[in-house]
Amino acid sequence: MQLLSKKFEILDLAQEMMQKRGYNGFSYADISEAVGIRKASIHHYFPSKASMGVAVIRRYRKIFNGHLENIDKEEKNWLNRVNKYTKLYEPVLLENKLCLCGMLAADIETLPKILKKEIRDFFVDNVDWLSNNLKLHYKNISKKRLSELSWKIIASLQGAIMMARMSDNVDIFFFTAKELLIQLEKSN
Amino acid sequence: MQLLSKKFEILDLAQEMMQKRGYNGFSYADISEAVGIRKASIHHYFPSKASMGVAVIRRYRKIFNGHLENIDKEEKNWLNRVNKYTKLYEPVLLENKLCLCGMLAADIETLPKILKKEIRDFFVDNVDWLSNNLKLHYKNISKKRLSELSWKIIASLQGAIMMARMSDNVDIFFFTAKELLIQLEKSN
DNA sequence: TAATGTCATCCTACTAGTAGGTAGGTATAT
DNA sequence: ATATACCTACCTACTAGTAGGATGACATTA
Structure with a gap:
């Protein structure tokens, strides 16, 4: 028993591939090579690519929602909370990745049905969290x-991380996020 | 002689596929079937998938820049111009597509080098045009x-069209674009 | 006017390589 | 003895791409 380490290695790799290359931009062979396991053995943990995708998204969503809960605990001010929300995307960009569900949103037309629902649910959580905090103001x-307003924030950040990565210019994200915050502060 | 009609049919189909499914989401077989030509015959017009991609992007960029020139002729007010700029994305969304280069920006890590440059050039044109018009104000x-500021506009619109399509809710785009315009009008 | 050559536009038939997935086995730990 | 965690060997379908040929329009030449 290896404490499921291989399973998590596969999950990690699949997530990284999905965030960097999209759902159609990687294969079992890529994961097999990187994790050091035979292609067929991946099916022991995930019978299909779709099931692997679902597992990746569910874990991502759970962790992301955990971050949102932590923000609520750490910050009481709505604007500071939204600021920390934008900061969640920074390490993703610096690792040359996109938000998992942002990337899959682009791939949406090519995805198995079950994946589409998971992605939409992720964003519903985001809209709910942002709405609850904007309501404070x-x-x-x-x-x-x-x-x-929540969708506008999400769309701007998702677009910004995409444009920043493409242009190899992280400032595009930093500036867009900053502008977003300034406008929120001014508004009422 | 068929006046190159097949070539343009292939180009049209490839573009639609790229905007709907991404660069890795379609194959020669898809185009072959839809256009009514054998797979191998596509290579007569485009020796490689990369060369086909380049042709699609160059044409898209040329047409898009043509639209920008038309906006400059039709409108003299900077805000009306930016408003018309946002309107360029509407028919794309209503056809359940993304901006070609927005989609390819997500795929960027998986693309042949030559395609990356073309995509970046498209956005450089966009930033230049927006900058020139914002400068008027x-x-x-x-x-x-x-x-x-130009990158912020582009990022917001690209993100908005992606989120709108994923959520099957075009209002996400319309509202984000409207907010963008309102904020530009207020600022100075 | 008739024969010839050239070119564009397809085609059939094929290749090597990759995709996700399956069948059935072995080694190890409990 | 049973389950977990792998393996080898294999499958079918598909990937972009190639080789070489057929067809027909058009221009050149005899």
């Missing part, structure tokens, strides 16, 4: 508008 | 800041 604001 | 502003 914007009094008497409709749920619809809270959702719109 | 923001007096005494540095080139660097013009570039930052």
Whole structure:
């Protein structure tokens, strides 16, 4: 018994590949080589690529939501919370990756149905969290508008990380995030 | 002689596939079937997939820059111009596609080198155009800041179209674009 | 006018390599 | 004895790409 280490190695590699190259940009062979296991053995842990994808997304979502809970504990101010939210993306960019679900959002048309649902759920969590925090600031604001503002924040950050990586210029992300925060602070 | 119609049919299909499914999400077989030509015959027009990709991007860029020129002719007000810029993305979203170069930006790590350069050039054109128009409004502003503001606009729109398509909710794009315009109008 | 050559536009038939996945086995630990 | 954690060997379907040929339009030449 190796304490499931191989399983987690596979999961880690699959996640990295998905964040760097997209769902259609890697294969079992890539993982096999990097983890040091035979291709067929990957099927012992994940019977299909789709099931592997689901496992990766669920873990990612769980960890991400954990970060959001931590932010709520560490910060009481809504703007500081959103600021820390944007900071969650920084290490991802610095490792030349995209947000897992941002990348898969681009791939959405090619994904197995079961994966699509998981990705949408991830973003529903994000919108909910952002809405709850924006509500602390914007009094008497409709749920619809809270959702719109949340989506705007998410879209801007996802686009920014994509453009920053493509241009090999991390400042594109940093500046966009900063602008976002400034505008939120000014608004009411 | 068929006036190159097959070549353009291939180009059209390849572009649609790239915008809907990404560079790794389609194959010669897909195009072959849709255009009604044998797989091998595609190589008559495009010796490699990379060369096909380059042709698609160059044409897309040329047409897109044509739209930007038209906007400059039709509108003299900087804000109206940027507004029309955001409108360029609407038909793309309504056809369930992404901006070609936005999609390829996500795929960037898996692309042949020659494609990467073409994509970056597309966005350089976009930043230049936006910078020139923002300059009409923001007096005494540095080139660097013009570039930052332009990248912010591009990133927000690219992210918005991606999130809108994934969520099957076009309003995510419409609202983000509208907010962008409102903020530009207010700023100085 | 008729024969000839050239070129574009396809085709059939094929290649090496890769994709995800399966069948059935072995070694080890509990 | 049973389950976990691998393995070898294999499969079918698909990947981009190649070799070489057929067809037909058009221009050149005899």
